[in-house]
Amino acid sequence: MDLATRPPYESVDFKDLAQQDEDFNTVWQRHQCKLDFQEPSSTKAITKALLKVDFGLHLEVPDDRLCPPIPNRWNYVSWIHILLDSTNPNYSNRYNPERQVVGLDIGTGASAIYTMLCLKSRPNWTMCATDVDKKSFESAARNLTINNLITRAKLLQTIDSQPLIPLQYLGLYMLDFTICNPPFFSDEADMQQSLSGEGKSVKPNAVCTGSANEMVCQGGDLGFVTRIVEESLVLRDKVTWYTSMFGKLKSAKAVVQILKKKGITNWAVGSIDVGGGTKRWIVAWSFTDYRPSNSVARIEKIANEYLPFPTEYRFALPASIDAKAAKQTIDQQARRLHIRWTWDPQTATGVGEAAGNVWSRAYRREHERKKRELAASGTEDTDMHDRLTEIKVVLAFRITIVASTREVVIDWLRGNDQVLWESFCGMVHRSFKKS
Structure with missing residues (x-):
């Protein structure tokens, strides 16, 4: 052994x-x-x-x-x-x-x-x-x-x-x-x-x-x-x-x-x-x-x-969503956020790092505005990319789709802000409730 x-x-x-x-x-x-x-x-x-x-x-x-x-x-x-x-x-x-x-x-x-x-x-x-x-x-x-x-x-x-x-x-x-x-x-x-x-x-x-x-x-x-x-x-x-x-x-x-x-x-x-x-x-x-x-x-x-604050949040997939659709939902949603994100389709697992509450409406509106301004000026989004690679990580997480139990499991990997962690879990959960 x-x-x-x-x-x-x-x-x-x-x-x-x-x-x-x-x-x-x-x-x-x-x-x-x-x-x-x-x-x-x-x-x-x-x-x-x-x-x-x-x-x-x-x-x-x-x-x-x-x-x-x-x-x-x-x-x-x-x-x-x-x-x-x-x-x-x-x-x-x-x-x-x-x-x-x-x-x-x-x-x-x-x-x-x-x-x-x-x-x-x-x-x-x-x-x-x-x-x-x-x-x-x-x-x-x-x-x-x-x-x-x-x-x-x-x-x-x-x-x-x-x-x-x-x-x-x-x-x-x-x-x-x-x-x-x-x-x-x-x-x-x-x-x-x-x-x-x-x-x-x-x-x-x-x-x-x-x-x-x-x-x-x-x-x-x-x-x-x-x-x-x-x-x-x-x-x-x-x-x-x-x-x-x-x-x-x-x-x-x-x-x-x-x-x-x-x-x-x-x-x-x-x-x-x-x-x-x-x-x-x-x-x-x-x-x-x-x-x-x-x-x-x-x-x-x-x-x-x-006991310390829980570092795992899981919820069941709605009956209308199969595992394949759940994987697409998670990956697509993460890619729309201003975070570092890697997705492994083989294990249905993604890891992300964020510099703050980048899923809030206010942040997303400001992020989209800057992207439009860059596009209108004919400038590539290199500055935004540079800022993403250099972000100070305040929240790191892992999301896994468990097909056998039809669950989404979110693990808190890094961070000190419990409110931010709970907010992120809530955001992911709500995305499936709307589907």
């Missing part, structure tokens, strides 16, 4: 895994095909087997450091893939092997798991990885080395007084994304209470081997990510996407509220659930105007106030 497009885990077939990995099979048989997830050796065996079988990676982790569960770690990386692919400057919404991406793994841990999964799955990516703990840092470097990934990674052992996103110390000006599994607990008592299942309806399904340094920080995951938010307000678009995982939904919700209070209008909320009673949440935010797809930015099981 191509790791660049490998889907997230939905579950793990331990029987199949045992057939593919001899070391894991030994553990599997010893427990009579029933694993005890409260036993550290079992969780470590699963982790090593999944990395070896599914990703071709070898892992060594000290017994007193966190052994990462691979399904939720990979699902976070897979979510990052979709986030970046759907905010591609080429508007392709697909994996672009030529795209150069640089990420930062904040607190990489002894396994360097996120760094390794990112590098292994996307050969054109490079990664930076930081950690304050000397033992974890050395272990991370060892894992990257034994997997022949060290040449594509830049490691930095940090100290508490340094920024969490230390661009200066990394010798970088920009990053495409950050990835982070922050310490979830505010103190050791909080950690022990959570890991023992106290106050929970369901006890943790697996043992935690993480050290206090990996699991505890002031303010827990909310406090840690709030620091990242504060740094992002200074760095702004020097990082395209700031992201972090959360162990508590209330922490993810609290960070979204902080983003909104700070005036950040471009964010995404994801979730990770691979069964077993353990669920995680992800929040990402950006100071750029590239809009991620709904499939990555909005999970529908939380209140709408925590």
